Amino acid sequence: MLYAQVVLPLAQPMYSFSVDEALGVVEGDAVVVQFGPSRYYTGIVWSLSSERPSYPRIKPILKRLYSAPLLTPEAQRLWEWMAEYYMCSVGEVMRLALPSLAKPSATSLAALDERSIEPPMESFVALTPELRTEEALAAYAEQHSRRAPRRTAVMDRIAALAIERNASDGFVPRRLVDATAEQLADLRKRGLVLSEQRPVERSHSATEFLLPTLSEAQAHALAAIRKAHSDNKVALLHGVTGSGKTEIYVHLIADALAAGRDVVMLVPEIVITSQLIERLERIFEGRTTTYHSRLTALRRGQTFLRLALARGGELVVGVRSSLFLPVHRGALVIVDEEHDPSFKQSDMQPRYNARDMAVVMSKTHAAKVVLGSATPALESYLNALAGKYAYVELKERWGEGVLPEVIVSDTIRSVKRGERKTHFNFDLLNHISRSLAAGEQAILFQNRRGYAPYLQCRTCGYSPRCPHCNVTLTEHRATRRMECHYCGYTIERPQVCPNCETQDIATMGFGTEKVEEEISRLFPEARVDRLDGDTSTSERAFKQIVHRFESRETDILVGTQILTKGFDFAGVTTVGILNADNLLTTPDFRASERAFQLMMQVAGRAGRRNDRGRVVVQTSQPKHPVIQYVASGDYHAMARTELAEREAFGYPPYAHLIRLTLSNADYELLRHASHALAEAMRRKFGARVMGPVSAAREMLRGEHRSELMLKIESGASMSRARKLLREAIAVVAEAKEYKSVKIYVDVDAS
Ligand code: ADP
Ligand code: ZN
Numbered sequence: 001m002l003y004a005q006v007v008l009p010l011a012q013p014m015y016s017f018s019v020d021e022a023l024g025v026v027e028g029d030a031v032v033v034q035f036g037p038s039r040y041y042t043g044i045v046w047s048l049s050s051e052r053p054s055y056p057r058i059k060p061i062l063k064r065l066y067s068a069p070l071l072t073p074e075a076q077r078l079w080e081w082m083a084e085y086y087m088c089s090v091g092e093v094m095r096l097a098l099p100s101l102a103k104p105s106a107t108s109l110a111a112l113d114e115r116s117i118e119p120p121m122e123s124f125v126a127l128t129p130e131l132r133t134e135e136a137l138a139a140y141a142e143q144h145s146r147r148a149p150r151r152t153a154v155m156d157r158i159a160a161l162a163i164e165r166n167a168s169d170g171f172v173p174r175r176l177v178d179a180t181a182e183q184l185a186d187l188r189k190r191g192l193v194l195s196e197q198r199p200v201e202r203s204h205s206a207t208e209f210l211l212p213t214l215s216e217a218q219a220h221a222l223a224a225i226r227k228a229h230s231d232n233k234v235a236l237l238h239g240v241t242g243s244g245k246t247e248i249y250v251h252l253i254a255d256a257l258a259a260g261r262d263v264v265m266l267v268p269e270i271v272i273t274s275q276l277i278e279r280l281e282r283i284f285e286g287r288t289t290t291y292h293s294r295l296t297a298l299r300r301g302q303t304f305l306r307l308a309l310a311r312g313g314e315l316v317v318g319v320r321s322s323l324f325l326p327v328h329r330g331a332l333v334i335v336d337e338e339h340d341p342s343f344k345q346s347d348m349q350p351r352y353n354a355r356d357m358a359v360v361m362s363k364t365h366a367a368k369v370v371l372g373s374a375t376p377a378l379e380s381y382l383n384a385l386a387g388k389y390a391y392v393e394l395k396e397r398w399g400e401g402v403l404p405e406v407i408v409s410d411t412i413r414s415v416k417r418g419e420r421k422t423h424f425n426f427d428l429l430n431h432i433s434r435s436l437a438a439g440e441q442a443i444l445f446q447n448r449r450g451y452a453p454y455l456q457c458r459t460c461g462y463s464p465r466c467p468h469c470n471v472t473l474t475e476h477r478a479t480r481r482m483e484c485h486y487c488g489y490t491i492e493r494p495q496v497c498p499n500c501e502t503q504d505i506a507t508m509g510f511g512t513e514k515v516e517e518e519i520s521r522l523f524p525e526a527r528v529d530r531l532d533g534d535t536s537t538s539e540r541a542f543k544q545i546v547h548r549f550e551s552r553e554t555d556i557l558v559g560t561q562i563l564t565k566g567f568d569f570a571g572v573t574t575v576g577i578l579n580a581d582n583l584l585t586t587p588d589f590r591a592s593e594r595a596f597q598l599m600m601q602v603a604g605r606a607g608r609r610n611d612r613g614r615v616v617v618q619t620s621q622p623k624h625p626v627i628q629y630v631a632s633g634d635y636h637a638m639a640r641t642e643l644a645e646r647e648a649f650g651y652p653p654y655a656h657l658i659r660l661t662l663s664n665a666d667y668e669l670l671r672h673a674s675h676a677l678a679e680a681m682r683r684k685f686g687a688r689v690m691g692p693v694s695a696a697r698e699m700l701r702g703e704h705r706s707e708l709m710l711k712i713e714s715g716a717s718m719s720r721a722r723k724l725l726r727e728a729i730a731v732v733a734e735a736k737e738y739k740s741v742k743i744y745v746d747v748d749a750s
Contacts, residue, residue: 002050004061006033006043009095011088011349014046016053017061025061028069028076032062044071044094066114070098070308075326077364082357087722087745088349096350097324100301117306119199122286125177125184126170126194127158134159154179155192171196175285176210200286207258207313209283212247215399221392222248226255228390229368234359236338236384237372238635239394241604242401242568245372246276249334250283252370253315257287262307262327263315266354268340270294270319271539272565274546276336277317284315291318291325294539320345320354323361331367333358337565338371338380339597344750351746355380374604375597378646379653381639397608404575404606404613406631407431410622411581422518423510428576428616429522435574436526436555440612442574444515444558445602447582449532450474450483451514452507455494462499463508464491470699477513478534487701515578516558523556531559564601573613575606580619584626587696589651590750592626596638599630650711652748656718658710658725659749661695663703664741673732673741674706680728685710685721709749722747 002019017033019025029045042065052058071079079097083090131137137159145152154177161172174184174195187193214222221237225248228235239245249265256263265280267273270292280288291303307314308326316322320343335343335355343354355377361367371380371389384391397403409427411420419426432442454472456463464473466484473482473491481490496503507514516530529535529545536542548554552571557563583595599617607613619627629638647654660677664670674692681689688711695705712721729745732738 001052002048003053003058004031004048005046006031006061007046007090007094008033008035008041008043009098010091012091013089014091016055016058018058019048019061023061023064025064026069028071028073030065030070032065034059034062042098044098045069046076046090066305066308068309070305070326072308072326072328074329074361074365075324078357078361079324081360081364082350082352084719084722086350086352086747087726092349093324096321096348098301098304100297100304114305114309117302117309120286120289121197122200123174123195124171124198125158125174126162126167126172127155128192128194129170131155131192132159132162132170150183151187151192154183154187158193171198173285175283176208178210207254209254209257211251211254211283214247214251215244217394217396218244218248218398221394222251224390224392225252225370228392231390232362232366234362234369234371234383234389235392236376236380236389237370237392237394238376238381238384239372239374240397240403240633241374241601242397242403242608243374243394244398245336245374245394246279247398249336249370249372250280252332252334252368253280253284256332256368257284257313257315260311260313262312262331263334264322264325264327264331264358265315265317265334265336266320266322266343266358267317267336268319268342268565270317271536271542272562272567273317274543275568280315280317287313287315289314289316289318291316291322293319293321320352323354323357327365329366331361331365333361333365333367333369335369335371337373339373339375339377340565341594341750344748346746346749349744351744351749353748356748375600375635378593378639378643382643382653400610401608402611402613403633404603404615406603406615406617406633408622408627408631409616409618411618411620421522423515423578424518424522424576425616425618428574428578428618431574431614431616432519432523432556432576435572436523438573438612440573441549441552441554441569441571442556442576443563443569443572443602443605444519444556444576444578445560445563446510446512446515446558446578447560447598448474448509448511449513449534449560450485450511451477451517453509453511455482455505456508457497457499457502458504458506459502460497460500462497464494464498468699468702469697471697474511475507476534477517486697510578512558512560519556519558526555527553528556528558529554531557531562533560533562536562561598563605564598567605568608569605570609572605573607573610575602575613575615577602577615577617580617580627581621584619584621584624588750589646589649592638592642595626596629596635599626600633600635603630603633650713654714656712656714656721656747657749658712658721659746660708660710660729661705661744661746662692662707662741663700663705663744665703666740667704669738670704670706670741673738674708676735676738677728677732677743678708680731681708681710681725684724684728688712 004017004019005014006017007014027045030042033043035041079090079093082093141152157177162170225235253263312328335358338355358369362369383389409425414420414425435442452475454463464482466489469484469486476483480493482493483490512530512532520528531545549557603615606615662674678692691708692706695707
């Protein structure tokens with residue numbers, strides 16, 4: 001008899017089950033077990049042993065689900081690493097990684113039938129049979145090449161490929177034909193070309209791709225990354241916005257696929273990345289799988305299963321959770337925009353950072369890892385300085401693109417001189433006018449959605465707040481409501497002050513909705529659109545806004561930080577940052593770094609095809625060092641100053657921060673529990689413990705929250721720190737009086 005340790009999707013340790021050898025169960029397999037009197041779970045067999053565990057009753061594994069293990073041994077090591085480092089159970093990793101399998105019922109399994117998994121398809125094209133002889137094609141070319149040179153060139157290319165590849169039926173992969181979708185559609189309509197879908201082949205001969213030709217600087221960067229990988233090093237690709245990092249990734253991806261290796265490309269958000277995905281899909285037709293939270297649990301489960309059954313050569317583009325997909329040893333892992341905060345999951349366990357996990361994969365999976373950014377995270381930059389990562393820099397934009405000129409516009413001075421209308425300094429308005437007059441476009445960035453971040457009564461000073469979260473409610477004109485941006489609570493906009501009943505309520509501050517309204521009034525002839533969480537509630541709405549701006553149906557695009565994420569709009573020559581001050585003043589040790597990254601990223605949307613890009617930064621602190629670094633575009637200077645400061649105060653990357661958040665509806669109980677935990681921790685960690693203090697969100701969804709911070713200097717043993725911390729937490733978690741207090745651990749909190 002064999003015994004299996006099985007992971008269930010629970011915040012609990014693993015359980016043992018007995019295995020009937022006839023089932024043929026192996027490690028990594030998905031199996032069904034009964035747990036509790038009437039619940040059935042899908043679990044993963046973590047290990048097998050012939051030694052009987054010491055419990056009195058051991059239940060059997062009921063069923064083996066698939067013909068191959070769902071997890072590779074590499075993935076098992078990664079999950080274990082993650083559970084240990086982020087202080088959660090492997091079951092919690094499973095719950096996140098396998099949403100469709102994690103439900104406690106056997107019926108959800110019926111939905112995943114491995115026979116129903118369809119192979120990915122790609123399109124093949126051929127000349128119509130009448131044109132397949134050399135004479136016929138030559139005759140056609142003679143007649144048409146003058147009037148339709150592009151069309152005949154495409155046809156020539158198809159004919160040449162068919163000969164070159166010995167295609168007896170004349171069909172060749174569409175991805176090798178250098179033509180746009182419109183051109184091919186036109187050829188089909190004219191009856192000159194046929195097309196059909198065929199399953200993607202993964203043999204080596206099927207992995208030729210039409211790749212972009214690299215500039216000299218790009219080719220150097222590519223060679224440096226390949227070198228890093230052959231030395232088993234992580235590569236940090238620091239390339240300014242528009243330097244063509246994607247083109248370099250494309251070459252690395254092609255290398256990997258041709259060698260039958262898997263590729264995982266992590267991006268901050270999938271919808272925002274649609275431009276990128278289309279580009280990849282054109283090159284690697286039928287081979288790209290996208291993975292993100294907007295897919296149904298079923299779809300994600302199917303993707304997981306398909307990859308588990310595949311033999312390699314898969315290309316996944318997705319958000320942070322793509323990291324859990326079962327890829328093979330030697331995979332290429334690209335983290336694009338590696339500085340982006342969305343790679344860190346902070347709202348539930350495991351509170352992991354996908355960029356850091358990608359680096360772990362260079363060990364568990366012998367993965368070849370590339371971190372790419374125009375504004376690398378200081379953590380990555382320091383690792384590069386220390387020689388831990390290979391540092392690869394691209395300082396110039398590709399082609400004719402030149403980095404934009406940055407104009408710092410002093411808001412206070414503008415007000416004094418009467419050179420400001422509503423929220424716009426004349427500096428900015430002048431540049432917008434210039435762009436519009438030249439038929440070019442403008443982007444306006446404001447880090448807040450809604451109309452006004454709060455209302456205030458001019459008579460009594462009252463502001464409507466969320467009763468559950470204790471933050472001011474944001475006014476939204478479109479819906480005529482006030483909304484809490486933390487929990488979604490809404491009320492109707494009051495017309496009289498709910499406190500003193502006067503009618504003198506003022507809107508304070510400004511969000512994107514107000515910017516849109518004001519700019520439309522100032523430029524009545526311009527077509528203005530807005531891109532933020534309120535206008536892009538669906539993928540479709542989002543794509544339409546982006547498409548309208550891309551095709552120049554709109555002239556000015558107002559938006560939140562969504563705009564900072566990698567867009568490539570050819571027509572933009574003016575970018576306005578409306579209020580840099582609120583980026584500089586967030587109470588967070590990363591504030592300067594984040595402000596710099598955000599501003600550089602929005603700035604990077606200007607002038608991507610020419611030398612006329614300019615960025616106007618409106619601020620009341622024009623001398624602020626971060627503003628100065630943005631003006632000079634000097635990442636290195638920002639990084640040096642900021643690193644010195646972090647080192648002096650013992651912040652990351654010179655230390656690890658572990659945040660403990662406690663929450664309870666009863667404020668007094670919470671206070672006691674927090675002090676008890678602080679005391680237990682101080683006994684072990686002394687002055688490394690900070691707090692307790694009220695959490696940054698002191699109330700959330702009706703619960704009070706408090707926070708403790710633990711600072712572990714780099715170089716100290718993190719595994720020992722975690723062990724001590726677990727013991728300290730147990731003191732409070734196991735005390736009867738604190739039973740109802742929830743404690744969350746966030747390792748490498750930001
Ligand atoms: P980044 O991601 O570094 O900001 P992108 O990869 O988006 O830059 O490239 C910016 C623009 O320049 C894109 O439109 C891209 O197609 C173009 N480009 C960059 N390198 C090349 C190249 N080698 N060949 C053709 N086009 C390129
Ligand atoms: Zn709220």
